[in-house]
Amino acid sequence: MNTHDTSRREFLAASLLAGAALAGCNTKNPFEKDAAEMVNPSGEMVKLLSVDGEVIEIDKAFLKPVPHLPAVSNDAARLGIGNKKFVMVIDLSRCKSLKKCQSACNHMHHVHPGQNWIKVYPMQDAEHTAPYWQPTTCMHCDEPPCVKVCPVDATFKRQDGIVLIDSDRCIGCRFCMAACPYSTRVFNWEEPEMEPEIAAQPYSCESSVPQKKGTVGKCDFCPDMARKGELPHCVSACPNGVFLFGDMLEDSVTNGAETFRFSDLIKDKAGYRLMEDLGTKPSVYYLPPVNRNFPFENAETKEEAKKS
Template sequence: MQKKDTSRRYFLLNGLLAGAGLAAGCSGKTAFTPDRAEEAVPSGEKVKLLSIDGEVIEVDKAFLKPVPDIPYPFSNREERVGIQGKKFVMVIDLSRCKNLKKCQSACNHMHHLHPGQNWLKIYAMQDAEHTAPYWQPATCMHCDEPPCVKVCPVDATFKRQDGIVLIDSDRCVGCRFCMAACPYSTRVFNWEEPALTEEVASREYSCETSVPQKKGTVGKCDFCPDMVRKGELPHCVTACPNGVFFFGDMNEDVVTNGAETFRFSDLIRDKAGYRLMEDLGTKPSVYYLPPVNRNFKFEEGLKTEEPKPTYKTVDRGNSEYLRCKKNHPRPFAEKIW
């Protein structure tokens, strides 16, 4: 009787620790391995834990054990298919961005990117001499007609059913054709061994976590499918204090920045959303809301930017961005559609 009880508890505990992994059923170490359960002697001290079903359960302390690295619970095959029934989409509201770069630092931190590498870039844009400048954060566009996927010779970068374009760093041969093919300059290359802590470097690689990055392979924004699997938002979305980024599912027709939730089609219709370089036919999954009725002036973004020696903060109205236009070889891109 006692023994049966133990194994039941053990099952619960492992179920907790391995989390969703077991539900998806792919882990190599199963919860039913009996050896350790027999070793542990109940101490009588109980701990309350919350199960994945939201149930509060009580477990003997003796059965708690640290799990060093739960292997990412999805197989490469599942990662290549994607999350069923979803079509992920992002909306970036340019009227709210003031170049705080919190999105970028969160993304860099959570993906353990090599110093200097950015998957998410914030551009100072000005379409023509007399048009208004604005800040444009740019993630991977997760195109529905991805030029990068077309040119990859080994299927290392692929398009999933849920719309996400991912890279399999275990397969990438490092030819960098995808970088040449991407018109959004979204891809970065690991020119050297990425600077990682030992713990991160020893993690098991997964295309959905994109961690750890590998020398000689290409990396880019992955729309954080590992967060989405957990029912959470991508890191850039949660990190932005101004609610610039909205993430959601086109099939459900809903996007959210965590604080506000909109019907995707309403938002795009009411605010005249658009996509970048529509004429190229890449069909991005990232939509932009135009920088009208802005929450911040463009110049405020210049102040929050890391101090660059070439910028002189002279208060002469609009002259500031013209100044940095002069100092940069080509600081402001031309909108090309």
């Protein structure tokens, strides 16, 4: 994630600089009023590549380091993003257990090998009912049992509906894991293996990276991506558009390719939530596995198909 991030930042920085440089080349100097007043040209010129592919020269004094995206403070991360209520819809009729969601999530969050934040269950509710694939993320419940039991407020519910973990505060009692009926939480039983540059990143509960030994982890709905206006990794990784993510207050959810009105989608396709009877009020909705894009295939059914 880090390499990706820095290259992205470098790109941003370069284009910003190029923009500034271009502006500087214009006959009408926009720096005349404000910037030029503050900056004394050093006389030393540097060559830059503009967005048009032109090589231009600019006074070194105009170059300024572009600050990194401002880090979200712990207080802001605990408060959440204002005027949002994040929601996810998982369309079971589209899932064929490719698990691209899982691998993208594991990769971006540096989940310990063998552990997963997203699980894809082969489900069959009763003997004569149809089997289907059921991916689960954290349900980001509105009545989260995990938050209720946490003794130190290390896991908390934000105003935008997301349930997060503060790994700098977690004492590792694992009461939340016992309390969660969806078995969504994992524990860092040992020192997480990470490349040094990832381990050196400043921790934020919005990115959940770097993971910390002796603390609990789980799906975080990627609030760091939401802040950038981007979709969670599982949503963008799924080639079948199983995951739809959005804001309930805007009443829209999207998988990147298609966008739906959330309320209509749930109404038309009879959306439901898992274990409604427990009263946890999840933020993740499921669309039933009807009119499926793919037949249900796992190792067993494949073998049966071969035999016949």
